[in-house]
Amino acid sequence: AQKITQTQPGMFVQEKEAVTLDCTYDTSDQSYGLFWYKQPSSGEMIFLIYQGSYDEQNATEGRYSLNFQKARKSANLVISASQLGDSAMYFCAMREYTGRRALTFGSGTRLQVQP
Amino acid sequence: NAGVTQTPKFRVLKTGQSMTLLCAQDMNHEYMYWYRQDPGMGLRLIHYSVGEGTTAKGEVPDGYNVSRLKKQNFLLGLESAAPSQTSVYFCATSGPNSNQPQHFGDGTRLSIL
Numbered sequence: 001a002q003k004i005t006q007t008q009p010g011m012f013v014q015e016k017e018a019v020t021l022d023c024t025y026d027t028s029d030q031s032y033g034l035f036w037y038k039q040p041s042s043g044e045m046i047f048l049i050y051q052g053s054y055d056e057q058n059a060t061e062g063r064y065s066l067n068f069q070k071a072r073k074s075a076n077l078v079i080s081a082s083q084l085g086d087s088a089m090y091f092c093a094m095r096e097y098t099g100r101r102a103l104t105f106g107s108g109t110r111l112q113v114q115p
Numbered sequence: 116n117a118g119v120t121q122t123p124k125f126r127v128l129k130t131g132q133s134m135t136l137l138c139a140q141d142m143n144h145e146y147m148y149w150y151r152q153d154p155g156m157g158l159r160l161i162h163y164s165v166g167e168g169t170t171a172k173g174e175v176p177d178g179y180n181v182s183r184l185k186k187q188n189f190l191l192g193l194e195s196a197a198p199s200q201t202s203v204y205f206c207a208t209s210g211p212n213s214n215q216p217q218h219f220g221d222g223t224r225l226s227i228l
Contacts, residue, residue, distance in 0.1 A: 047216040091157055100171065103217055105159070
């Protein structure tokens with residue numbers, strides 16, 4: 001079974017600063033994918049970034065980067081130059097590479113960006 | 116393109132009533148999923164489908180049934196609604212490659228009184 005742990009229920013960051021949202025995972029699979037989704041107050045789920053278990057380099061997408069440490073089973077999301085619009089819930093999720101290929105989600109971190 | 120469309124967006128039911136949530140996709144994806152989201156928790160898998168005519172149980176299937184008669188539609192049914200089923204329901208779809216993200220509908224907010 002897969003498990004995702006997000007230990008920060010809430011985080012505050014000042015506008016224009018960087019912030020790291022923690023995510024650790026547990027799986028017996030050798031191949032898997034790690035995803036981060038953003039959920040603003042409007043409720044939709046927005047895909048941010050993906051990291052494959054065999055990817056040697058950390059993923060980056062604009063202001064988002066994923067600090068992947070496979071040996072420590074961590075996949076932290078780094079948001080650089082925070083903006084007010086970044087205030088939202090952030091979910092880390094793991095996807096199976098075989099079978100049902102469903103996502104297993106963490107409980108989320110609520111990020112609030114302060115002006 | 117609409118992507119993934121869920122209907123209805125909101126619904127209030129009384130305990131014991133039945134209803135069906137519809138998920139429609141125009142992305143030609145094989146895989147479709149129903150998740151529920153409860154306060155303070157991440158999304159949890161209810162049922163899923165890996166292709167037309169196939170369905171299978173996820174982690175929290177009790178009290179729900181699903182059908183996928185057409186590739187583009189995935190229906191979630193509540194036969195006898197219970198207050199514990201008050202939640203936000205999300206449908207998601209994906210293609211065959213596991214490195215591709217799942218695409219989510221906007222959710223259905225369901226309240227059972």
